[in-house]
Amino acid sequence: MDTTDTNKALAQVLARLDAIDARLDQIVDRQKKSDELFSEMTPILRDVMGTATTRLDELDKKGYFAFGREALGVADRVITGFAPEDVRQLGDAVVGILQTVRALTQPNVLEIASQASEVLERSEQAEPLGLIGMVRATRDDDVQKGMAVMMDVMRHVGRAARAVRDEHRPSAADEKKAKLAGVLGPRKKKALGVERQLPPTVAPRAAAPANLGPPAACAVPSSKPREVAAVIDGVAFGADGHLVDPKVWTEEIAVKVAAVQGVELDESRWAVVRFARADFVATNVSPNIRRITQGTSLATKDIYTLFPKAPARTVARIAGIPKPAGCI
Amino acid sequence: METANNKRKVAIICSHGGLDEVYPALILGNAARQSGIDAFVFFTFWGLDAITTSKVDHLHVNLAGNAASGMPTILGGLPGMESFAASMMKKQMTELDLPTVKEMLQILEESGAELYACELAMKMFKRTREDLLPQVKDVITAGDFYDLAEGAQIIFT
Numbered sequence A: 001m002d003t004t005d006t007n008k009a010l011a012q013v014l015a016r017l018d019a020i021d022a023r024l025d026q027i028v029d030r031q032k033k034s035d036e037l038f039s040e041m042t043p044i045l046r047d048v049m050g051t052a053t054t055r056l057d058e059l060d061k062k063g064y065f066a067f068g069r070e071a072l073g074v075a076d077r078v079i080t081g082f083a084p085e086d087v088r089q090l091g092d093a094v095v096g097i098l099q100t101v102r103a104l105t106q107p108n109v110l111e112i113a114s115q116a117s118e119v120l121e122r123s124e125q126a127e128p129l130g131l132i133g134m135v136r137a138t139r140d141d142d143v144q145k146g147m148a149v150m151m152d153v154m155r156h157v158g159r160a161a162r163a164v165r166d167e168h169r170p171s172a173a174d175e176k177k178a179k180l181a182g183v184l185g186p187r188k189k190k191a192l193g194v195e196r197q198l199p200p201t202v203a204p205r206a207a208a209p210a211n212l213g214p215p216a217a218c219a220v221p222s223s224k225p226r227e228v229a230a231v232i233d234g235v236a237f238g239a240d241g242h243l244v245d246p247k248v249w250t251e252e253i254a255v256k257v258a259a260v261q262g263v264e265l266d267e268s269r270w271a272v273v274r275f276a277r278a279d280f281v282a283t284n285v286s287p288n289i290r291r292i293t294q295g296t297s298l299a300t301k302d303i304y305t306l307f308p309k310a311p312a313r314t315v316a317r318i319a320g321i322p323k324p325a326g327c328i
Numbered sequence B: 001m002e003t004a005n006n007k008r009k010v011a012i013i014c015s016h017g018g019l020d021e022v023y024p025a026l027i028l029g030n031a032a033r034q035s036g037i038d039a040f041v042f043f044t045f046w047g048l049d050a051i052t053t054s055k056v057d058h059l060h061v062n063l064a065g066n067a068a069s070g071m072p073t074i075l076g077g078l079p080g081m082e083s084f085a086a087s088m089m090k091k092q093m094t095e096l097d098l099p100t101v102k103e104m105l106q107i108l109e110e111s112g113a114e115l116y117a118c119e120l121a122m123k124m125f126k127r128t129r130e131d132l133l134p135q136v137k138d139v140i141t142a143g144d145f146y147d148l149a150e151g152a153q154i155i156f157t
Helices: A003-062 A064-081 A084-104 A107-121 A133-136 A139-169 A174-185 A251-261 A265-283 A289-295 A301-307 A311-318 B002-006 B017-033 B047-050 B080-093 B101-110 B119-124 B142-149
Strands: A231-232 A235-238 B009-014 B036-043 B114-118 B137-140 B153-156
Touching: A003 A084, A003 A107, A084 B009, A133 A174, A139 A311, A235 B036, A235 B080, A251 A311, A265 A301, A265 A311, A289 A311, A301 A311, A311 B017, A311 B114, B002 B114, B009 B047, B009 B142, B017 B036, B017 B080, B036 B047, B047 B101, B047 B114, B047 B119, B101 B114, B114 B119, B114 B142, B137 B142
Parallel strands: B009 B036, B009 B153, B036 B114, B114 B137
Antiparallel strands: A231 A235
């Protein structure tokens, strides 16, 4: 792409950005107006909500008959104003309406509504928010949660709206969509606003030597040929203090190496050494500390208590296996 | 070799909060402990995010201005790109069986490495001891850091 093309493209991008900016200004203006409306409405809304709660509570206390009497009064007015067909439809809907009202007046729902109205009351203190500010706000956990709730509400509203529309008649747009779907195949469904699953804080430790998978790729050692640095009692050691040939290992060698390393092999240490040995035989890779903690029931802390200095290396030396590779 | 290590000590300063900037500090600290070297990590400025309870699971990868990311800076600055890169990196780390930052901190503490938070940075970011993970041993000043780091090799990440 040459410079003129680039400049043209840049100019287009800038023009579009200007358009977005103008539109944002409009949105902010509209937001301000609606904020004023809300601040006026808030006290009224609160009153209405308060009255509604007490009224419903009273109705509940009085019981079915009092409620029925009220309903009869309503029905009386309805009969004079509506045709029989309308009344039948209303009767079908009444239970649904009441259930909705009841759900809306649950204490936790009201609590949310009251908190939200308090925020609206303080709306003049709120700083104007730009696009960047909006993005930054989405990093807040509470805002994310709120967005998830809003998305869920929107999804339900959308679903209900579609259900209502489908019930009435298939629109021209639907027919078009169906045609397109026939050509393109089913559309992928996107999960919007689904709450993110946080990873568990710490992976649970295996209670007993578990069936470990193959070691991580980063733990595989280099395949350099090993040189003999010293031969002690007929056993060859490399310069790093590990056995050159793991196959010549015996428990006597382990005890002697442990003595040189300054650790006494008791039963719990033997368990670690045996696990390291078995894991090496099975995978041909010396286990690092993480793998030892996964394969035994010990915590990292315990391993460092048993072998205070460089645990994985010490264990590998005692178990007659190569120096463990990898960073973890 | 072990006797030489007996005297060795490293002081690691973690001053950035990107996923790719926190891991090297933690891995170096852990590798030091695994090699029998005393280690402590000093978290300052954005590095504090790594030991802040509410932030530790949401560390991102910095793409803008990162020549090695292979992505033009102008794209790296787009909203959502950092989370995307972070999730890609986390996926690869899971494949390598790399512990999460939170687990790494726990492993570090259990292995005997000490974790410290910078007092000045705490004041700057308005954080209290309660905001930090329990693995953090203390909140210290730069002067305390030098007292602790006596005879240590200092690594700045």
